Amino acid sequence: MPPHPSPTASPHPGHSGDPVGGAHGAKKQFLRDAREYVRDTDHRAFLRRALAGYYTTRDGQKARYRDWEHARDAANLAKWNAVNRLDEMLVRFADTFEAGGGKVHWARDAAEARSIILGIVRDAGAKAIIKSKCMTSEEIHLNAALEAEGYGVVESDLGEFIQQLRGEPPFHFVFPCMHVRRGEISKLFEEHLGSAPTESPEELTMIARRYMRRLYVEADVGITGGNFLVAETGQISITENEGNARLTAALPRVHVALVGIEKCVERLDDLAVLLPMLATAGTGQPITCYNTLYGGPRATGECDGPREMHVVLLDNGRAAILADPEQRDSLQCIRCGACLNVCPIFKNVGGFTYGTTYQGPIGSVITPHLRGLGDWNHLSQASSLCGACTDACPVRIDIHHHLLHNRRNAVRAAPNRIERMGHRMFAAVAARPQLFAAGGALFRRSLWLLKKLRLPLLRDWIASRDLPGAPARSFRDQWRHRAAPAVARSRPSTGGGAR
Amino acid sequence: MNARDAILARVREALTVPGPGPHQRAGEMAGHGAAPHPAPPPLGSLPVLALEAARPWLPDGGATPEERLSLLADNLGKLKAVFHCVPTIHAAQDLLFSIARERDWKRVAWHAHPLVEPILAGIPCATHKVDSAAGVVADLATDAGARKDALEACDAGITGCEALVAQTGSILVSSATCGGRALSVLPPVHVVVATPEQIVATLADAFDALRERHGKSLPSMLSFITGPSRTGDIERILVLGAHGPKELIVILVG
């Protein structure tokens, strides 16, 4: 294979997904990046434009369902069933898949998964590796491990390819380069592939297409992810739009799929529910362009396809989520990306700020479990708790309540004494009307002073919010001296509740 | 303990603590007066299967053959696939001939199939010597395996299919009956030949058709192809022909 256009050596600091300095560093990085992104109004407008079409296309597709809300219940049922019987599902999947001639590997953590895949690549005597989009491989930093051993690996998904050339992780786990403008892509291709500059998304896509064709033909090993593991039939299901995963699993001699253990469903028929819903929720399509099931390597009598197929089942913290019954349902996630698309926080701080493999609301829920190191609960604080994510989720994961659960867990693990003292004091005052009135009067008069003093708790709060001025009179005082109830003014059912 | 046993042990251990049942929320914040989780239904005794629950709510697939045909045509159109309905094999041959002429095909790939071979006779290729002023189209059969680079150099791949799904406008192909894995995705144009009897209403019906045909030993690859390959990775703008075919042409014969 010709020398692969090597990505810039080190990912952007703070974009690596593994901030140095552990969780404390992660929180600092979050706050710093969030501040930067939020100030970049161009960038925010660009993200909004990119996602603007999503709502209309999604709602158009949802309207084709005879009842979307009930269909969500069914999708939830399919995944609930598999997650709550995960041991059964995994054993059944593994046995059935191996009966079809493939091999199943089990990886407890990222290091084990990397060494399994390196072993397969070595045994295959691979010279060139082609990859299709696989978030689990981002999770275990597979590309870096392969490159460290001297293997060239090319991401074939257009968005992932662009991110690879940029030396950045994906910005959004479904739309990896949605933050990049076409001009930047043109420059990138000019620099790495020697193509002519162009502003046309079509031409840019064709440049990547032409570049990749030869690589599919020449690669010895193809690495993919997997969206579902079908226990009943021992198949993995891969969902994609571009056809790159189809090619990756068709042309190389060896096919390796790295899949999280939670991806199980029990029956093939479950996919008749999940495949359309995944697409509708995630991208607003009726169904994704290619939905492909692989039951093993080329079977006898078939004319092409890999000679070997390996499925690597990755735990890497998933069993820890399973062990928390309260948040177990977050394993039902089918990674459609809908919760990111509708999240006001995501749209303002962007994907890199999270510093995680899985961005957005679902990432904030599962990362503290998956990372296992330190405390990622600050992500759960970065939420308005509007619940848009929960409403968007096709499998009905209770996402925004889990953000609350994480906050509660964080407080339990490290109680904030000052805050607690404040709450106690407020409770004591609020229970005594006279004290409450006196306290209120004092507060109204000294609010300006509080603003000036910039006490630590208040300082963070008012850094990005205006603290309103205090009214001259308390509510109770105003109520007592209100004008006589104006019956005539409160005519029923007019005015649309603008008051 | 090996990794398999270790992971399964962790999973089993985790599942000894019951969680909420399906459609149940984890509850309000525990410790804030919320009731404990109601017990989930015993496993393995779900009242209904997911599909049975969902069937009436999913997008419609059409109740009669006519409805299914028009739904399929409609969906394929929206997906920017090309859909032709022709009465006879003869008409299909003529159609393929004009498509080949129009696009100036030099090489086509195909596989042995009761519909593909007769329709292939419509173009002047090496396998079917037809006198034509248009020149001969080279052809490549994938049945005994084909060189990857030769297949890559073809202008079109012509295949049959397992089923056509009205609900989504999908074409189901398999590695066993549609010329392998690469034929339907490597060349820049994919031509599918099918009969109206192959149209099924929904994805679930397509799975039924597969089971009927292959029993327990399913082909190693099954793929629902829904429109030409596409991407929206650049500024979320739709571009056709990302890595797979730029054009998908469905020819229904009969």
Ligand code: SF4
């Ligand atoms: S949590 Fe729900 S909405 Fe978010 S990616 Fe997962 S399945 Fe989609």
